[in-house]
Amino acid sequence: MADEAAVTGGTAGDSVAERLARIADEFADLDSRDKLELLVEYAASLPPLPAAYAARRGDSRVHECQTPVFLWPEVIDGRAGLVAEVAPEAPTVKGFVAVLAEAVAGRPAAEAAALDDTFIDRTGLTDVLGILRSRGLRAILARVRKSLLAAGAG
Amino acid sequence: MPGYAHPEVLVSTAWVAEHRDDPRVRIVESDEDRGLYTMGHVPGAVEIDWQVDLQDPLQRDYIDRAAFERLCAARGIANDTTVVLYGDKNNWWACYTFWVFKLYGHADCRIMDGGRKRWELDGRPWSTDRVSPPAARYTASEQDGSIRALRDEVLRHVKAGRQLLDVRSPEEYRGERMHMPDYPNEGAVRGGHIPGAVNVPWARACNDDGTFKSVRDLEKLYLREVKLKRRSPTIAYCRIGERSSLTWFVLTYLLGFANVKNYDGSWLEWGNAVRVPIAKGEHPGGVGQPAAVGGSPDGQS
Structure with missing residues (x-):
């Protein structure tokens, strides 16, 4: 189990569960059109894939997904991160991946247990x-x- | 667009740009990913989503007649409105929506040839404005059974040896995979094709810019390569009836086939149904040719 105290600096202190709750509330309050716009805003926030990852797309593909989605969930020094690439023709998928990246960034890996289907x-x-x-x-x-x-x- | 059987159903991006404020015209976008419309659509276009708007949430079927009437009314579509459809992926979902509009008897439907891709290539503007057309009154017809095939009819069609067109990928047709390359397996328990079906993957009907191929190229593909006959009753299918709605459009409106039905149950139904014949491998097979039908796991491959 990673040490909570190890997470410091500019990273927000709230847990993955707290961040997911905040994001879920943010979406839940919106009508359909606004939900889609918020997803598209999240999509725009996903950074371009770092060159080092582009060479190793091989087994990072999510085959259940309708569009090319490549995910690199990582834990470095006990902290979680999500590097990802999603085809531009799938902005809602890209937006959802950006939501997950924001939720886990810099948090102890064990908190990823909060990523359940109910989200x-x-x-x-x-x-x-x-x-x-x-x-x-x-x-x-x-x-x-x-x-x-x-x-x-x- | 010379040579198409019903050239009036295709309009250019220029035509759409000229008619975007025409109150008799409603421009409708249908996409695989709804975020595309959200990020930018043809100015004045409304969105109809193939899953959320056109599928019944309870029964596995299209929305019923009353729900279709409510949908049209809310989108500002009246019975005499010219509905111009476009979208992503070679207008694949636009053709699906087109087919549902024809299912409920809408008179005047068009496709913007080339869809989103051609609009972009032509350097035309995208809009993120909310579009709220004034509500309209709409009265739908009963479903038009002449363009939709259900399972029992497909079975009779197979037994009668009539022409069937499978528009999935060759790998799906041969039974090597049960979903499109790069797409999820949405739960078919058997792979292969309906006996007697020939295989022309749907996207071969389109050019790289998303527009439809010329009538000459389409004839080469469907009439000469797989020898379909214009006057013979034809059923097209894919995995869930989406890709085959584009092929239905091509055969009916561009090549002038007399009687084409879309089997929207498609492989997701057939590949799960009990005791329906299945053929495997690269040959069409047929119910009269036991080597190719279900029960022979090696098929003809």
Whole structure:
């Protein structure tokens, strides 16, 4: 288990669970059109893929997903991070990945356990995206949770 | 657009730009990813989403007639409105929405040839304005069974040896995979194709810029390569009926086939159904050719 006190500096102190609750509330209060706009804003916040990662896309692909999605959930010095690349033709997927990246950034890996399926339900995004697309988001969420928990335990 | 059987159903980006303020015209975007419309759409266009707006949330079916009427009314579409559809991915989802509009008998539907891609390539502006057209009155017809095939009809069609077109990837057709390359497996328990079906992947009907191929190229593909006949009843299918709605559009409106139905249950239904025949491998097979049908795991590959 990583030490809470190790997380310092500019990173917000609230836990992954707290951040997810805040983001879910942010979405839940909006109507459909505003939810989509907020997702698109998140998408724009996802940084371009660092060159070092581009060479090793191989097994980072999320195959359950409808569009090319590459994820590198990482734990460095006990802190979680999510590097990702999502095709520009899939802005809602990209936005969701950006949400997850913001939620886990700099937090102890064990807190990734808070990334459970109920998060998507709490945002109300299933009503906006439909069942099939939400299934893709669940696959992404599960991949990030499992990878961070495994990396944190290792 | 010379040579197409019904050239009036295709409009150019220039036509759309000229008619965007025409009250008799409603421009409608349908995309795989709803964020695309959100990031920028043709000025004045409303959005209809194939999942959220067109699927019944309870029963596995399209929305019913009353719900379709409410949808059209809310989008400012009246019975005499010219509905111009466009979208991403070679207008794949636009054709799906087009098909649902025809299912409920809408008279005047068009496709903006080339969709989002052509609009972008032509350097036309995108808008992020909220579009709230005045509500309209709409009365839908009963579903038009002449363009939709359900499972039992497909089974009769197979047994009668009539023409079937599978528009999935060759890997899906041969039974090597149960979903599109790069797409999730949405739960079919058997792989292969409906016996007798020939295979022309849907995207071969389109050029790189998203527009439809010329009538000459389309004839080469569908009439000469796989030898479909214009006058024979035809059923097209894919995985969930989306890709095949584009092929249905091409065969019906661009090549003038007399009788084409979309089997929207498609492989997600057929590949899960009990005791329906399945063929594997690269050959169409047929119910009269036991080597190719279900029960023979090696098929003809």
